[in-house]
Amino acid sequence: MTGSREALPDVDGSGLTLGDRAAIALTEYRAGNHQALGDLVREATPLLWHTVRAQGVDRDAADDVVQSTWVALVRHAESIAEPKAVLKWLLVTAKRAAWEAVRKHRDDEKRRTELPDDSPEHPMALPANDPxxxxxxxxxxxxxxxxxxxxxxxxxxxxxxxxxxxxxxxxxxxxxxxxxxxxxxxxxxxxxxxxxxxxxxxxxxxxxxx
Amino acid sequence: MDLTPEPNQDDEAVGHLSFDPKGVLDAEDGAVLTRLARAVGAVDPVPEGLVERSLFAITLAGLEADMMEAVYLDAPLAGVRGAAAAARADDAAPAEAKTITFTHDSLTVMITLSPSAGGRVRIDGWAAPAAGLDVELHRPGVDVVTTASDEDGRFAFDSVERGRASLVVRRTDGGGGAVSTPIIEL
Incomplete structure (x- = not known):
């Protein structure tokens, strides 16, 4: 059947995976070459986006979280000990920032629940889950x-x-x-x-x- | 090591025979995941321009300026959202002037965005405490434009194309570090 090989571009081990390319991008960035990082941003932003969205962050806040995750990578470029683990680092950073965004949003909602027409019987819906x-x-x-x-x-x-x-x-x-x-x-x-x-x-x- | 079964003429048979819960990915696993990736992208698409916003944010971060915080004096409903999101939400009323205040330690920068000829934007800024400041206007894919404030800390960019931007502020006398605003949507 056609398309089988296309569906499995990297299982044969000859190609670099996203994780490999992330490691290369960081190493290159440290050496002053920013091109590979730009390519990584293009490629891995969807992965970060869906990581953040899976934590129950609304679209506007998720937009900011993804950007700040990339900024954090640049800020920590020199201190990430293991370039091989940079993909994992990105995912963990995005996830933590997403939790923080959810927590902030909840605090915000909590303040609003003091409005008189809110009651325990009609709690404010928390955006804890994706629609x-x-x-x-x-x-x-x-x-x-x-x-x-x-x-x-x-x-x-x-x-x-x-x-x-x-x-x-x-x-x-x-x-x-x-x-x-x-x-x-x-x-x-x-x-x-x-x-x-x-x-x-x-x-x-x-x-x-x- | 490649343990993936070669795609065979008899695809059904290979697909099912090779399905071993403890096994390695087979061709159908790959196909399922590829299809799933498409579905994930269709159900919750990545916002348009997020990649460009991220690239721009990285460029600004590379300047190693401290980030200022946006304070919404005239748009309290913007709540905890970032400046970019708040500015996007305001897109519906581009004809009105809009004021955003940014703070960092002792420095406060207030900017007013107002319409300018040809659908462009005028930026009037005021920094406190008053000091001579160099103000750089950064935009994605465009050369940096610099202006100097007067002694009262006032500065302006007459006519700027709409789009994402960030201001980087430095004291003319070199005291203190550079600070930058979050990315705003002009």
Whole structure:
């Protein structure tokens, strides 16, 4: 079938993964060459965006958090001990900043809950969760099956797989570590979340995903 | 080491036979993840211009100027959001003048943005305490423009194209470090 190789650009180990390119970008930046970092910003911003959004940050605040994550990378460029771990560093930094944004937003909401028409029976809704993802935009039947199958997984599995899909497959372990989910079974590059998703997908019928 | 099964003529058989929960990624895993990446991007798209805003922010960070904080005197509902977000929200009423105040330690900079001919923007600024200041206007992909304040700390940029910008302020006598405003949307 055509497209199989395209779908697996880096599993054969000959290509650099996003994690590798992030390490190179930092090393180059330290040496005064800013081009590679610019390329990394273009490539990894979607991954950071969805990392932040998964923490329940609204779109405007997430925009600021992603920018400040990149700024933090530049500010800490000299002190990041292990360039190899820079992708993980970015994800952890983005996630912490996202928590901070959520906390600030909650404090803000708390102050507003002192308004008289707020009561314990009608608590202010906290934007702790994303609005339900709108599967309406997915026109392809298999996309919708995939999306609804994903919703059947535990929340952290959903987050992990959404993020893993945006990076290169061998970066699975950096991303799992960054969001606090160890890889599970030794020697498995697939991980339990993907295995669970594949099981659910197989129950949906005999679709070819390649 | 490449443990990935080669795509076979009999794709269905290979796809299902190779599905081992403890195994390595197979071709269908890759296809599922690729499809998932597209779905993730479609359901919650990355905002337009976020990459450019990030690149600009990195460039400013490279200047190693201390970041000032934005204070919203006339737009309390802007709340905890950043200056860029607040400015974006104001896009609906571009004809009105808008004032933003920035603070850092003892220095306060207030700027008023008002419409200028040809859909451009005029920036009037005032810094306190009054001192001779060099004020740089940074914008993505454009050369830096510099102006000097008068002895009362007043400065102006007559006609600036709309878009993202940041002001970097330094004392003319070289005292203290440089400070920069967050990125604002003119």
């Amino acid at each position: 339900p993802p709108d599967a309406e935009v997915l026109r392809d039947e298999r996309d919708r099956i995939l999306w609804t199958s994903l919703q059947k997984l535990p929340g952290r599995c959903q987050e992990l797989l959404r993020l893993v899909s945006l990076a290169d497959r061998p970066d699975y372990r950096y991303i799992s570590a960054a969001i606090g989910m160890p890889m599970g079974s030794i020697g498995s590059t697939r991980g339990r979340c993907l295995a669970k998703l594949r099981t659910i997908l197989d129950e949906q019928g005999d679709f070819s995903w390649t």
